[in-house]
Amino acid sequence: MENVVKKIKIAINGGIDFGAKLSAKQLITISKYMNEDEQLELTTFQQLYIEIPEDKKEEIIEEFQSVGLACYPVGNYVKSLRTCNFCKGEEEEGMPVAKELNRRVAGKPVPFTLKVAYTGCPVGCGEPLLSDIGVMKMKDHYNLYIGGKAKGKDAEVGSLFKENLTPEELYETVEKILAVYSKQGKKRESFHKFLKRFGKEQLIG
Template identity: 30%
Template sequence: MGRNAFTKNVPEHTFATLNKESSYTRLAISPGVINKHYTPAQLQKIAEIVGEDGAIKYSASYYLLISVPTEKRLEICQQLEDVGLYIAQQGAVVDMKACDFCDGEKMEAAAITEALYKTFVGQAVRNRLRLNVNGCASACYNAMYDDIGLVYQQDSFDVYVGAIPMGRHAQAGKLFAKNVSVENIEAFLQEMLHIYNEFARENEPFHRFFKRTKAEAFWANLRVSHMD
């Protein structure tokens, strides 16, 4: 029982080892921002693309990380999208995580989550920023442990900021604003990102920026604005 849990601790193929012999690109893929279920056809396509000599790794952000030849990147991206897979954007942009809304049983916040995705994902920021939306107060997808966490309840969001997601100083974010309405949440986040882009240092992570500036008037003004 469990005899395979700790075997083969060192994989034969990794992104690093593959790049020693050729040029590889790592793609972060998933069934979607909300959907967490892969279909057999999707898994077959992933296996076909990666083959025996590639690398597949599961990440802490709910993505499969696949290493593919850089020269075939665009072709492979199209094949993945054709079977309904989502490919996360890379670089200093807004990325989104979300819960699965209890596998579709609690969909109250799904529409606004999609709207936020269309507005914010891929938006340029000082450093990669993760926006995490959870559809109820259970927050079982750990919204409080990402750069900006939104927890939905009763037609509004509680907003958490400042989390340190990893390292020996890791900690949850703090409640920044309570009961920001669904109608106001997009404008509220736009202003938050504007502050970050305007006043952050080059490549400064969001949690460091917030810690450095949390006493500044622009944060207090933002809190007041959502109550108008």
């Protein structure tokens, strides 16, 4: 009887950068862990899902990270930031803030999959108003939107929750929101439904 290799699914992407891109080296590294008939699933979160042997999880993740791939858990977690293409340059479009926000929140366990989007200007290419939590850079400050829902007949644009935040205020506010949702949200209760039940005004007091 052949030994069956137990596999687990992880999410990967090229990290927070100028658009959703992968290098040739990254693609070659990913392909090492795929059979010819296997396929990669591209999600709306700008992530790729790949199955890897569970017993080699740590070493494979380390190899992925060595070529610049970011790795995240799959399931009911905060997804990595969905971003715009940062068309005017790193500092002007606030990429350092996007990277730090992603570092602080991506992969945190929550009652149900939660999408955070970030855009570097009011054009909103990262679709922040259609995400559970959305961030829009406004000159030197940041506006925070919550409660967006992109799918279903009850689709809804997110509403402005806080405006003119500094980077530290932004990080702190988003982390507080996630802490309340993690504690008060019901199992598999989407963030959109949670806000309807719990009330936006109750989020951070």
